[in-house]
Amino acid sequence: MKKATSMVMVASLLLSGIVDAKAEWIKDQQGKWEYFSSDEIIHNFYSEKTTEFVKPVKLPQYYQADPRWSFKRYGMSNMKISGCVPTSLSMVISGLKQDVTPVQVADYIYDTSMEMNTLFSGTSSLGAIAALEHWGFNYRIINSKDDLKNALKNGNIVFGAVGHGIFVKGYSTHAIILSGYQNGNTHAVDPDNPERTNKWYGIDDIWDQRSMELEDNSAGGPFMVIYK
Template sequence: MEKYKKLLTLSALVLSSTQGILVSASELTVTNVDSSVSITSNVQEEVEASSSSEGSSENSSTADSSLEDSISESDHQSNPPSDKETEETGTAPGSTTEKPEKNNSEKEVAKESVAQEYFSRKNLPRVGVSLKQLPVKNSGSPFRDISQSMFKNNINWIYGRGITTGYTPSTYNPNAKVTRGEMAVFLHRLAGAPAYKAPFNVYTDVSQYKNQILWLTATTVSNGTAPHYNPNGKVTRGQMAAFLHRMAKASGKAPASAKYNPKFWDVQNHMFKNDIGWLSSKGITTGYTATSFKPDADITRGEMAAFLYRFYSVVVNNQKLPAAPQPHANQPIYYSQLDARWKNNRLNGSNVGVSGCVPTSLAMILRGSYGQNVDPGIVAKKADTISHESFGLSGKDLINTAKAYGRSVEVVSNINRAETLLRAGYPLIFYINVGIGHAVVVSDYDNTNGRVNINDPYGKLFYPSGKTTLRELWGRPSQDAMDWNAGRPVFAIK
C-alpha cells in the first residue's frame, strides 16, 4: 500500500518543459478499483510563473483587515461612453448570462475519471493573449437594476463591448460578488472571446464556463489549484489585481518582471502588493480610499465593470485617464465611547468612557472613512501623548492627533462650507453644546431637507432619531473655550 501511495504521489507531478510550470494535485482523492481503498494525496501546487514577486497564486488570500461592508471605490469616477456589450457560456458568442447554473450531477464528469485523466495528461498547451480594440456590439441599457449604481456608466460600457450580457437579460446585479468563473468569462471576452477548445480538462470542479476557464489556464493568467479551480469562489480585490496584471503581462502590455511599490498602507506586506502596485502605477486604481486598497475585500460586479473599463482604456487604448478627483471619504463606522473594550482606557486625567468623545469620533472617521486600522482605544492612547488638557481634547488636540495619523484637517468656519463638504461625502466632527462640549460625527447630507446623520459616541441620548438638520447643529456649538482654540469647532478630516 505504501508503495502504491509513493507511485501515486510521483505520478501527480507533471513538469512542462514548454511553460516551465510545475503543477501538482491538491487534496485529490482517487479510488483504487481493485481494493476499493481511497487514497489521498496532499501534494501542494507550486507555480513558478506567478505574477507577483511573492510568487502566490490568485486563489490565496490573507485575513481581511477591514470590517467595513460598504464600498466607495474611487476608481468608479471615470465617465466612459454609454455603449453596450454581451455574454456567453461557451467560447462562441451567445446570449447566456453570467448567472451560475444549478448543480446537475448527471452533467458532471465523475471526479475519479477526471482525476485519472488529469494524472495521464501534461499541462494544457500554452496559448497567447491578444488585447485589441473591441467593436461596439450593443447599444442601449437593458439592465433595470443599475440606475442608482455609481458604476452605471462603466456597466453600460462593458455591455456595449460584449464583455457582459448581464446576470440575467434584464439585470446586472451590480452589488453581487464576482466569482472566479465569472472572472474567467470577463477576461476571455476582454480578449475578444478567441475561439478555443481545450484538448482535455485539468479540473474536476469545472462545468459551466469550462472553455473560458481552461483558456485562462492555458494563457497562464490563472493556474488554479489543480485539480480544482473553485469556479464559485469569490474574487478579492487583491486577486483581481493579480488577474489583470497577469493579463497585461501575457499580452506583452506589461513587463514580465518589474517591481512596484503601492502607496496604500494596507498592502505593504500583502501577497499581491506588486500587482496592486502595477494597477496604481498605471492609474487603473486610485484605491478604496486615498490611502487604502482593501485587498482582501470581495470585489463586486459593479466595481469589476469600473476596473475593466479603466484597464481597457489604459492597456488597450493607451489612454492616460484623467486624474481621479480626491476620493470621497467613505461613511464613518460607528464606535461607542462606552464600549467595554476601551471605556476604561486612560485619557488625560480621565478615561475614554467619561471624556473620550473626541478620540472616538476621530476613530469612526479614520477607520470607516479612510480604512486605517484603529479604534477609540488606540486613538485615545495616541491623543494622550499629544494633549496637555486635564479633561477631554481641545480643537487643537483633535487637529494634532489627526495629523499624527497622516490626515489633514480643515477648520470649517461657515455653514455653506459645511454643506459643501457634506455634499461631497466628507463626514465632519462637530463640538456641540449638550451642557458641556461634546463631539459627534456628522454625515450623509440630505439635499431635499438639509438633514444629516448624527454618529454620537454616547449613543442616542441627545439625538434619539440619529438625525437632525445641519442648521440646528450649527446653531448649538460648544461653549467651552478649549474647544475653540483652533477656530470654530467644526472639522473636516481629509
Template sequence: MAYRAIPYLVTRSAKREARTDPYATERRSLPNRTHGISYASSPCRSARIRTYTPSEAVRPASASAQSALPEAVDLKRVLAAVLVMLLVFILSAFLGIYAARAASSLLGDEAGAFANPFGADNETRAESLSAPQSTWEEGNVPELYQDDPQWADRPYGSSTIGAAGAAPVCLAMVRVAVTGDVQTDPIDVASFSQRSGYADSPDATALLTGGAAELGLAVSAVDASEMALRREIVAGRPVIAVVGAGVFGPSATYVVLSDIDEGGRLVMNDPLSDERTSRRWTFDEVLGQTTALWSYASAG
C-alpha cells in the first residue's frame, strides 16, 4: 500500500547510490504480507484423546446401583410395629373371651356349649380315665368312672351310664375286688341291671341288694357309725354308701369306701370325680352325708 501523504526522501550514500527507506524498521516488524496473515490449513500437531479408567473410590455410584441398595432398617419402627401387633392380639383375645361369656350369660347353656365346643364334661372325661382292665385284681377296688369314654355313652335306663350310672359302676368296682372277676366291667353290670328291670327303679337299692346277690355277692347292711364302718373295711369288705346332695354332687349318688389310710382317713372311689377319689376323707365328712351303707363279700 502506497503512502500518499508522507513525503518521501531519497538520499545517496557516499559509496554508492541507494535509496534510504525511513520506514524500514517499522516494515520489518509487520507481517510478511501486507494484506493479512496466512495460516496453515491443518494444525501442526495431531489431536490425541486420552482416556482414563475411572476409580471406584472416586466415581459415584450409578442411579441403578443406588436404587438396588437396601435401605437402612429402622429398628425402632420395627419394634414399635411388633408391640402394636402384640397389643392388638391380646386385646382381641380378651374381647373374644368377654363376648363368649356375655353370650353364655344371655343365652344360657346352649351358648356356653357353642363358646366351648368341647365342653366342660369332655375336659372332665379326658381326666377321668378309669384304671386299665389289665391292672384289675382281687382284693383291690379299681378306680372306675362313669364318664370314661369306654362306656359313658352306653344307655342306662332312660339316660346313659355317664349321666346316671353311678350305682352299676360302683357295683362293678366292688365285684372285681371281692370275686377277682376282671372280665365283668360296668357295661356288663349295666346291661344286667337293664335286663333285670333294676334300671327302671326310682333308686338303686334293689340293684345294690337283690341284684348284687344275683351277681354272686353277699350283701350286708351297715350302721352309719364310725365303728361299724371301720369294722367292715378292716375285714376286707368294701362298702357302697348312698350320699345325699351337697359335697358329692347336686343330687344323691353312690361311692365306694375301699380302705383306711395310715392317717385313719377313708379311701374313697367316687365314680363321678377323680378329684374326690384322689383325696382322703374323715369319717365325719362321709357319715355326715350318708343315708345308707352296704358291705360286700363273695357269696361263694
C-alpha cells in the first residue's frame, strides 16, 4: 500500500505543476503530456499559469569556428570572425531540407552578391534572403515584438540579428536561430558559443537587443520567419 500511495502522490504533483522545474514532462497546447528530450532544462515548467508550450524545431548544431572552415577567407574577413549568418542558415537548411555546410552557404552568398564581407564585415539580411531563396525557402520580415511572439507560438523558425547583450558582448552584431515557445521564452541556437546555444531566453530581452545596423535591416528588419 505504501508504494501505491507514493505513485498517487507523484502523479498528483505532476498534474498540479508543483514538481521540480527540472522535470522533463511538459503539457502541450492540446492538454497532452509530452516528454521533452532535449538536454536543456526548461526553467518555466508547466503550471496553471503556464499553458502554452511549443516544442523547438530540432536542428543540427554547426559552429562558425569549426576548424574545417573557420579560417576560410571571404573578402575582408573569415568564417570564424564573420560567418554567423551562413552558419545559422546552414543549420536551418540542413534541418528542414538537405544537408549543406556553412561553407556551401557562404560560397553562394559571396559568389553571387556583394552582401558578404565586401563593403562591410559580415552578411546582410539581403544576403541571407539570397541564400534562402536559392535553397527554395520563403521568408517574412517580422515587424514587432508581438509578431515575433506569435510566429514562435505558431511553431515557426525565426532568423534574427542581434546586438550587444546575451549573444554579443562587444559592439558587433550576430545571427541566431529561434524556435519554440514557453511562457515568454524561446529556444535559441547560436552558431558561435557552445555555452549559449540550445538554451531558452526571454523573447522581450532578445527583441530589445535586436540589431539596429543598416546591413541587418536592409530587407526591412533584423528578424524574419523562415518557411518552406
